[in-house]
Structures are given as structure tokens and as C-alpha cells.
Amino acid sequence: MPPLQPEKCSVCSGATRVVEPAYSECMECDVLISRTSAAVYDEDYYYFKAHARSREARERAQILWRYFSRYIDSCTCLDFGCNDGSFVEVATCHGARCEGTDVNERALALAKAGGGGSFWSPQDLVGRKFQCVTAFDVIEHFDIVDEFFERVDGYLEDNGRLIITTPNKNSKWRKIYRGGWHGFGIPQYHRFIMSERCLCEQLQSRGFLIEELFTTKPLETRGWKLLVASGYRLKNGVTAKIAILPIAVAKFIVGSILVGGEEDTLCVVARKTQGRRH
Numbered sequence: 001m002p003p004l005q006p007e008k009c010s011v012c013s014g015a016t017r018v019v020e021p022a023y024s025e026c027m028e029c030d031v032l033i034s035r036t037s038a039a040v041y042d043e044d045y046y047y048f049k050a051h052a053r054s055r056e057a058r059e060r061a062q063i064l065w066r067y068f069s070r071y072i073d074s075c076t077c078l079d080f081g082c083n084d085g086s087f088v089e090v091a092t093c094h095g096a097r098c099e100g101t102d103v104n105e106r107a108l109a110l111a112k113a114g115g116g117g118s119f120w121s122p123q124d125l126v127g128r129k130f131q132c133v134t135a136f137d138v139i140e141h142f143d144i145v146d147e148f149f150e151r152v153d154g155y156l157e158d159n160g161r162l163i164i165t166t167p168n169k170n171s172k173w174r175k176i177y178r179g180g181w182h183g184f185g186i187p188q189y190h191r192f193i194m195s196e197r198c199l200c201e202q203l204q205s206r207g208f209l210i211e212e213l214f215t216t217k218p219l220e221t222r223g224w225k226l227l228v229a230s231g232y233r234l235k236n237g238v239t240a241k242i243a244i245l246p247i248a249v250a251k252f253i254v255g256s257i258l259v260g261g262e263e264d265t266l267c268v269v270a271r272k273t274q275g276r277r278h
């Protein structure tokens with residue numbers, strides 16, 4: 001199927017222009033929109049297949065806990081898009097009242113089987129409210145951004161906190177690795193890639209107050225591998241990839257030491273207020 005050319009931005013309805021084979025850029029709200037068809041979330045979901053119940057998944061959950069535990073450890077929390085339940089498990093081990101939900105039934109079954117916390121299908125959570133909702137690398141999987149906010153808003157108590165992580169459109173690594181940047185690798189799952197400005201505008205227009213905002217490296221203990229792979233991802237064949245590896249590594253070293261700017265992952269903590277603007 002040839003790439004689609006969205007005429008309008010799915011976030012703000014603004015005009016778009018093609019900037020990458022798989023993404024168009026909105027000229028209004030600073031977001032990249034996928035030009036490919038959406039995939040479904042079943043046992044073939046790439047992240048589930050590669051990482052479910054793995055050491056990497058647990059280490060990622062521990063990184064997230066270190067970043068956000070101060071917002072979570074004293075309140076009720078729902079991990080929205082919990083995947084294999086690793087974050088809920090880590091939070092529960094630290095004494096937090098954290099539960100999880102996911103649309104991927106295989107992932108949810110695995111999370112429940114792990115026994116590390118409480119996990120629910122979305123239909124089992126109707127009417128439940130939480131003091132905090134975490135959505136780690138989830139918002140970019142929605143075709144319609146309004147649907148993401150409707151879902152999380154339904155789970156949030158008034159004055160509750162929403163914690164979001166998502167790939168950063170304006171990462172310095174995108175500028176360094178250009179079209180090879182790993183963020184462009186899964187347009188069938190990552191339906192849009194937001195900038196700091198776009199995400200903040202989306203939150204503020206819905207009455208959320210931004211409490212903390214920062215960018216960080218990929219949320220993995222070996223995130224450097226992901227970045228180096230950006231340097232050879234588009235080359236065909238092992239020989240071609242090995243030939244360009246020194247340049248990929250050199251770009252990573254230069255990018256780490258000499259290049260300033262935003263990192264790969266946007267992290268936002270926002271509080272739900274009564275001041276809705278629409």
C-alpha cells in the first residue's frame with residue numbers, strides 16, 4: 001500500500017507537507033503525522049514481541065519509577081497502556097497503589113499472570129477514577145489525539161495528575177541522524193510525533209496545568225544502541241551496515257559530548273484543573 005498523504009493534520013486540522021517518506025509535518029502545530037496505515041495491537045505488536053517480561057522492560061520501568069515516583073507513591077494511580085505490567089509491578093514493589101490497563105489482550109494476560117499488581121481490561125474500569133494516570137509512550141499510538149485525552153480524562157479525578165512520555169519531534173538526534181533516526185522506524189504504530197510546543201498546547205487547551213517538562217534520552221538502559229542503530233538503519237544488508245558503523249558511532253559520540261539541544265523523549269507532568277477551554 002503506498003504511503004498516504006494526509007491533507008490535514010490529525011491534531012489541529014492544519015495544512016501539512018511531506019518531510020520524510022513516512023511522515024508529514026503540520027505547518028501549524030509542530031507535529032509529524034504518519035503517512036502509513038495504522039497497525040493493530042495483538043501478539044504481533046513489535047514492542048510486546050521484543051520486550052514482554054524481559055530484563056529490558058523491567059529496567060525501563062525502574063527508570064520511569066526514578067523519574068516519577070514522587071508524583072505516584074502517595075496516591076492511587078492507573079498506568080494507561082501498561083503493556084506487560086512491568087511499571088505497575090515496580091511501583092507495587094515500592095508500595096504504590098498502582099493498577100494497569102491495556103487494549104492488548106495478550107499483554108494484559110501476561111501482566112495478570114505475572115502477579116505483580118492489579119490489571120484490568122478497559123471495559124472493567126468504567127466509572128473508576130484515579131488521582132494519577134501515567135501514559136508512558138502511549139499518546140503517539142492514537143490516530144486521533146482527542147480520543148487519547150477523552151480516555152485519560154475519564155480516569156482522572158479533578159485536580160489529578162497526568163504523566164506523559166512520548167518521542168520528541170525536535171530531538172537533537174533527529175537532526176544528527178536525519179532520516180535514519182529511530183523515531184521514524186515504526187509509522188504504523190507511532191501515528192504522530194509531537195514537539196514540546198504541540199504537547200503543551202494540547203494539554204493547556206484542555207485545562208491542564210504543566211507542572212514539569214523535560215526531555216531525556218531513550219527510556220532504556222541501553223538507549224545508546226537505539227541511537228547508534230539510527231546511523232545504519234536505512235542501509236540494506238549486513239555488509240553495508242557494518243561499513244557505516246564507525247560513522248554511526250562517531251555521530252553518537254559527537255552528539256553526546258558536543259551537541260546541545262533537546263533529547264529523544266518528551267516527559268510532561270500536568271495537573272487537571274477546572275479551566276477547560278473546550
Ligand SMILES: [Zn+2]
Nearest residue numbers: 009012026029
Ligand atoms: Zn497540526
